[in-house]
Amino acid sequence: MTTFTETRPTTDTLTITEAIETRRSIRKYVQEPMNQDDLHEILRLASLAPSAWNAQTWRFAVVQSPEIKEQLKAAAYGQGQITNAPAVIVVYSDMEDTLNTVEETAHPGMGEEGRTGARKTFEGAFGAQDVAQRGQWGLSQANIAFGFLMLAARGKGYDTVPMLGFNPQAVKELLGLPEHVQFAGLLPIGKRAEEGFPHHRHSVERITKFY
Numbered sequence: 001m002t003t004f005t006e007t008r009p010t011t012d013t014l015t016i017t018e019a020i021e022t023r024r025s026i027r028k029y030v031q032e033p034m035n036q037d038d039l040h041e042i043l044r045l046a047s048l049a050p051s052a053w054n055a056q057t058w059r060f061a062v063v064q065s066p067e068i069k070e071q072l073k074a075a076a077y078g079q080g081q082i083t084n085a086p087a088v089i090v091v092y093s094d095m096e097d098t099l100n101t102v103e104e105t106a107h108p109g110m111g112e113e114g115r116t117g118a119r120k121t122f123e124g125a126f127g128a129q130d131v132a133q134r135g136q137w138g139l140s141q142a143n144i145a146f147g148f149l150m151l152a153a154r155g156k157g158y159d160t161v162p163m164l165g166f167n168p169q170a171v172k173e174l175l176g177l178p179e180h181v182q183f184a185g186l187l188p189i190g191k192r193a194e195e196g197f198p199h200h201r202h203s204v205e206r207i208t209k210f211y
Helices: 016-022 036-046 066-075 095-100 108-126 131-155 168-175
Strands: 058-063 087-093 182-190
Touching: 016 131, 036 058, 036 131, 058 066, 058 131, 066 087, 066 168, 087 131, 095 108, 095 131, 131 182, 168 182
Parallel strands: none
Antiparallel strands: 058 087, 087 182
16 A cells, blocks of 8 residues: 655635636646645535536546556556656546436435436436447536536646546556446646646637627
8 A cells, every 4th residue: 555645735725717827737746745635625626516417427536556657657648747746536427326326416405306306307318328328428517527626626726737648448447447437537636847838728709609
């Protein structure tokens, strides 16, 4: 079992505006362990992301073991940010688990009627679909949490880089994940050791139509 050195929790937090404006895609990180209290808080904040019918299809696999990070790097075609970061959060969607436990996501305030209604709603919407079809819907919800995760990390003073360049099958085998899961992405996380490129984005006018 790998032992990690304790580091102080981050006390300063950024506003939402500051987190968005200072977020960068960072590939080189300060070589220190991830504070575990901060890590848990970032995951908690990301878990507050909204989802249709409160489905909460997202799941997180946190990789901090140097040995597993080396294997994950190989599955990500040798991209160095995997092993350079103190932790990598694998964000995936498990729609089958969501369907099997749908009553858990029904709000307690809705009572037994709400739990029964949630089961009927999900079975009606997804019961006739195959695993891949409903998996795509689940992934669309997990992608929301992926965005929340990046902002939560930046808000606590950490940096990330979203990654989609990896072999999904190899990651499933490495982490022992079910065949049906779908990936929102890999997210190396840590304190930046480089500034990264400043934002270069389309103007609001370029990407928006007003009606």
